[in-house]
Amino acid sequence: MIRSLKTVTLVATLAFATLGEAAPPRVQIKEFKFVPAQLSVPVGTTVTWTNGDDEAHTVTAMDRAYTSTAMEHAESFAHRFNAPGTYTYFCALHPHMTATVVVR
């Protein structure tokens, strides 16, 4: 019983540590910026972007491996990152908007 409780606590602690370490896999587009500008996620994470601006924006890989459509206000786009690496993306409509996803 005691051992079992300890196990539960350990699992809970690990889960908490993991959550505390990694930001939620969400990026807000606000005021012509991707927030956060750098997001760190484990392999296999699906990241979701939501446009909070009145202006249309895209989420487009620098190498064009993926792209959203032109997202209007409150529209979202999701992409799953399957391999570790540093992925830079930008808004194809406003290319001064750039950000990265680091996949561990």
Added chain:
Amino acid sequence: MDRRRFMQCMAWAGTGLVWAARGGVLSATTLDTAMAAGADFTFAQISDTHVGFGGDANRDAAGTLRESIDALNALDTRPAFVLHTGDLSHGQKAGAFDTLAESLKAVKTEKIFYIPGEHDVALDQGKEYLARYGADTYEGRGYRSFDYRGVHFVGLVNVLAYKPGVGGALGDEQLAWIRRDLEAQSASTPIVVFSHVPLWAVYPSWGWTTADGEQVITMLRRFGSVTVLNGHIHQVLQKVDGNVTFHSARSTAFPQPAPGAAPNPGPLKVEAGQLRQLLGVREVRYTEGSRALAVVERPLA
């Protein structure tokens, strides 16, 4: 460049004023004076129609496009042709190019020349746009030049090499083509260059610049009369640099803030009564011999 310095460099236009370059000297005249001067031909510019736009800044962009077409058709002189300086669509929404083509059938003119804005090409790097509008352009690349009654027109594409972190760009291949094209013209030929993103550095931190645009401006300096027309920034703005005069055009869909006047360049929300003063088209009048190209703004209200 800070905002104050920027303002010092700019000549801001007032509604109803015409900037006319006569003998290389730019002067503002009233609308009536310019009209009375007569012209050999006129053409018109429409820009940033953003078909598919549905934001708060203009809930009826289809309606203001119709009004813009009415404004073109109400001109005293029928324009020989119309230049559309890009952002035909709002992010290539499905069917947007069809809708625009259908709407623009109502324009009373011989021909409409198009160049793309980033909204027309950003998603697929120009595939849809060039398939539709590339046919009579240089090798189907979207840029082209043509002559009309002694004036040489050059339509450029500065949104296909749109650079992350920079803004508009022409790219080396197009620059080489522009060099060849302009070298074939005599210095006395009036030149009209049109592009979507301004060729000059209007406000680089908002991407309102063409990274390699200065190279073209350098090529243009030997000509006696150069008029550069662009869209993209949804407002009337002028700059004079020697014999080169730059004119930014209004959109028919929604206005944008003056450079640096807002935290970002997003659509500018104004009171309903003010909106139509900030949207519209323009007429350009050419008179042979005077080297005059008079740019007449035609706001919707």
